[in-house]
Amino acid sequence: MPQKKISIRIDGELVTALEGQTILQAAQEAGKAIPTLCYLEGLSPAGACRICMVEVAGTERLLPACTTPVQEGLAVTTVSARLTQYRRMTVELLLIERNHVCSVCVSNGHCELQAMATSLGITNTRYWYDFPTLPVDMTHERFVLDHNRCILCTRCVRACAELEGANVWDVGGRGIHTRVTSDLAQPWGESPTCTSCGKCVQACPTGALAEKGAAVEEMTKRTDRLTRLAGSKRAQP
Amino acid sequence: MSPILDIAAFNSVREAGLAKLVPTAPRVAIGMGTCGRGNGADGVFNAFASGIERSGMDVRLVGVGCLGACYQEPLINVRLPGGPLLVLNQVKINDVPRILHDLHRGTISPESIYCKVEAWDHITGHISYGRGYPDVPNWDEVAFFKGQKKIVLRNCGFINPEDIEEYIGVGGYQALYKVLIEGRPDMVIEQIKAAKLRGRGGAGFLTGNKWDFLAKAKSEQKYIICNADEGDPGAYMNRNEIEGDPHALLEGMIIGGYVMGATEGIIYVRAEYPLAVHHIQRAIDQASEYGLLGDNILGRGFKFNIRVVEGAGAFVCGEETALIASLENRAGRPRPRPPYPAQKGLWGQPTSINNVETWYNIVPIVTKGATWFSDTGSAKSSGTKVFSLVGKVHSTGLVEMPLGTPLKTFIYDIGEGGSTPGRAIKAVQTGGPSGGCIPQEMFDTPVDYESLQQIGSIMGSGGMVVMDDDNCMVDVARFFIEFTHSESCGKCVPCRVGLNKLLRILNGITRGTVGMRDRLEAMEELGRMIRDCSLCGLGQSAPNPVLTAMRHFRDEFEEHLRAHRCRAGVCQDLALSPCENSCPLRMNIPRFLQLYKERRHDDAFLSVIFDNPLPASTGRVCQHPCENRCRRTSIDAPVNMREVHRRIADEILFTDRFDDLAARVAARKLDASGRKVAIAGAGPTGLTAAFYLALLGHDVTVFDEKSEAGGMLRFAIPEYRLPRAVVRREVELIERLGVKFVFDTRIGFDIPLNDLADRFDSVFISIGTWKESWLYLPGTELKGVYPALPFLESSAKKEAVRLGRRVAIIGGGNAAIDAARTAMRAGAEAIVVYRRDRKDMPAIEEETVAAEEEGVRFMFWSAPHRIIGDAEGGVKALEMVKTRPGEYDKSGRRRPIMTDEIQRIECDTVVLGVGETFDTDFCRASGLALQEGGTIVVDRFSLETSRASFYAGGDVITGASNVSNAMDFGKRAAKNIDERLMGESRWEAIFPTFVYAHKVPDEPNHAARHVSPALAPKTRAKTQDEVVVGMEPEAAWEEAGRCMRCDIKVPAGVS
């Protein structure tokens, strides 16, 4: 059954969308960029990072573009002084939460968080750094998990569950003590479920998950491959 | 018991239940909720059980739920056949034999009865218990219950929650029967819509609409869930509802299951509520047994089951998507909506989640109809809501009130005002960690969904925590953020990291480690961002406590940040000890007490004088706020700090040690700075500023319009309280530091302010409140009417005042009491007329007592009306209007309300002690900004005026206050003026350091509080001799030893 076409407005421009699409999907198809971090095309949306918040006419509340479905007549604003301020604050909070030392990071120059900070014109954070003490899991023979660089986007969790079906990753703890964990919080290298496929590494937007042996600036991620894989999986009967 | 399948069977159960509730034998029902058990109800129950067994009496003993008046627990109700239900409060095990004896003789002694219930409306049924005990108040005549309307709590405290027959006895399950027989689910939903019932969990969504969504959803499986994951600190209404009346919840859910077409009901209750879990489980078992749950409910072919799931204690599981995740055995983390649970809920099936209290309202609506329900409450918020009224109120407990009732009704009528005398209620926190702090000025706000939201708070689950002066609003905000921060699931960035950042800033403020002013703006910005961007209700509402506290109590935040001061004394890192924190001069009180205890009298004096340059005067007349905070009070009585302090000062100032000690003080002077400072006003504020500025090396000149220094100390406070010699001696010490005095010179008149600006580097204005404030009263033009201050001043100068035989003094402050005692000493009779109660008088309590001893008479609740003159233009009488206590005002006192009753006293002199004001017009001309009332505008912390290098402090910026507050301004002004003049802080350099014992006494010493001896009232009332003679050295030494050394902080666990 073909999806019903509906009309919405994005930043004042009339756009055609399909029923069941999210605001983000409709905007992307219309060539409008809404910044995202925890979203990865092909994976289920999490709505966790709150970077893609948009204003919708008729409600005071801001809504995440990645999970909010379009409706006939919806009028969305994706850029405003308030949204920019909140997006900057969100990225600043991520920068101070852990120890992001770009200059010594394998993903320097290829990091989505770093790029997001640059595109938002962030030159410093308005909050003070916490410098928490966090572990680095080096037990896997091919990969590294550095919690200092993790932004808890859970793209690894979803890639592992939805594309590989291994369900190695989950999120443990709560609040500021939340951590990505493998299986029942055992070292990654001891995980009986990990297939070492590396999809989580490719899904990771920062240098938190990386290949062993990569030096500063050497780690590039191919998220496009995951998206393509997800597309072909969906196309299968 | 076989299942009920027809109306006959139903009715026979009902008869059996009624017979249990109104038996032909005496019935004793013990409040056995968690609150009752916590207060010893278990023991009382057992005592009754064994007593009844021993005596062989026929008494029916049952446990019931809580009646709501938690502060009166353990509560029990007893009934003798034919008589009313008698509620007894605070019943102890020792009381049981007496009560049993009373039951035996057939009458309960009235003095032990809290209230009675002659008839009770259970909504689903009505029970007439019987009449009697005319002297005992009916339940709705007791302040705590007056105005309450029990719809949700209709059965709590009356029926045995573990016995389904008692529930059926009061009409339970009839509504279900009716709904099943009528077979029109749509009509029920229409009824709930028409009743405008809104979800009681907090958000206030219309229940009827919610039900409609689920009813219309098409699916094989549909779930209804009762959210009993009550987790707000201070809220416990859901617990008590389930504990006291579990079947009403089940009935509401079974009706809901039927009309929404649900296949299963789940009660998600927190595991920390074991009694509630036990009662609801038992109720489910009984209901199944009686055919009210299961495959064929009441023989009408409807199949429905309910099960209980215990939550593991995560606060966020109260959020519906997290709750569903938890039920699905996943971690309790919310997910974005849409899809809403009504579309995709538990196991992906349509689901409706309602709060416990919402379910309790279903049966009343079905029974009585929508109109009956919406008649109660306000237009948009109908019905009642149960609130847990806790905190600093006299009467605490669960209160069920119609929505729209103003906050003040809860706090002042039901709660009966503050719990601690002398502490004004300043705020109420509603809605727990998602709500906000509402200041006392806004207590007119009606409690409903919209009104509370408008002022930044929410109704939430109904927590209502009352706070008074002992609560620090910064700490309250910090507490709630600490709570939500630790309960955040960690999924979305604003809540996870934002709350952590907010907490770190608040921790810094309460510990005094954050000093930057822009942190307040950063907190506001962050709070708004967390509110607007978080994923679920927890994060979206978490900043409310901070945002509202900052909106309504910004002063407290700024004081913490800029002055490192927490007036409530809660933030311990900002205070040395409670006494030091309460002292306007922040004297190191434990230090001088310890030094005196070590018999180091010179050191004790130095410790005192560097904190307080007028130690002998303040030792006599200070309001001693320190005593209100002294922790020794919890053992016996506060340490008499003021009198020890006076003793220390007197021992040096009036002995041959004076010269030596004065030289030792002067030796600490810093090198001459070459800067000149002028001080206008030689009162306590000016003298204090002069003392410190001279020590800091500045050239100080003090100007005063009078002919001698001391201000109010010299010219307003009578000789018998504060001898002139004392003030003179203190001024002499200040003079020895090089301070120059210029008398009989009025700044702004004899010397223009602009001249001072030319001659001095800095000017400090500390003139007092010398302008009399007249009361606009007919007859004040008569001869023989005096304002108090000029009257006292004339008396202090020994000028003749024509005083009559009978003097009436209007007012309740120190000036009024001083005037009365001065009049007595002039040989007149004195009567003080005050419009409020005795305990509301601003005068120092000891002085009021002394005045009473000397024969001054008092008339309270009496406001002046007019002064009646005689033929010669003199005073003949004073007419007053009787007043009565009205509402509480911001000061925590009851406002006097005029009545029609006129009183009259014959008198020939009237003294107006109704406050003083000041003359600051001269400041305006010189470019100083003034407030509307005439006070000079200054920065609250730096004391800078609108004109550069001009400072002001004391009464001239606050209005009339007291000595120590005035001196505090002088001290702070000196510090700030010096810092500004010199470009750096040299403040610490002038203070000597002391080495003394830092050991907490193993046991508090056994000495009782020492009071300074006073002259006998009869002899003293005729002379100007100092009334209080001061402590003997040994008494003072022993008194100093009573200090428990709160200044010593030992980490927990270290002895």
Add this chain to the structure above:
Amino acid sequence: MKKVKVATVWLDGCSGCHMSLLDIDAAVIALAGKIDIVYGPLVDAQEFPEGVDVTLVEGAVSSLEDAHRIDLIRQRTNILIALGDCAVTGNVPAMRNKVPVAKLLQRVYVEGADTGKVIPTDGVPALNRHARPLQEFVKVDIHVPGCPPPAKAILGLLGDLLEGRKPAANPKVKFG
């Protein structure tokens, strides 16, 4: 025209930002006519002078001495610029923050040393518990992140300031 007084300061950093400053190559000649470098590792002045127009600070604040210095610099500077990631975020110097100072010194100067296993005390300022960015101590007017910030970014910034313009946001500037 009066020359603009510029100072440069090197706190806890690797001097890479100063190197980057020198990388402006030939532009230095044009610049030299407009500015006076009154203080910094590149010139001789011993004491930080009063009335400096622009100060570029490289490095994090790592010791009490750094904190005192930055206080004084702030008082005597009109426009204070945090130059490079160490000054802006703490960067590499802050990576020691999770290790207690005593343990850190022990590891570096005793366990890690081949000879002279002594923790130096003379003439070196004691380390603070944390190395922290400038803005936590003083008000910073402009932040220029980068490790190091590119020479062009520094040059552009100085150019803007000399022309009296509000410095434009530079898309080339990034952390790392």
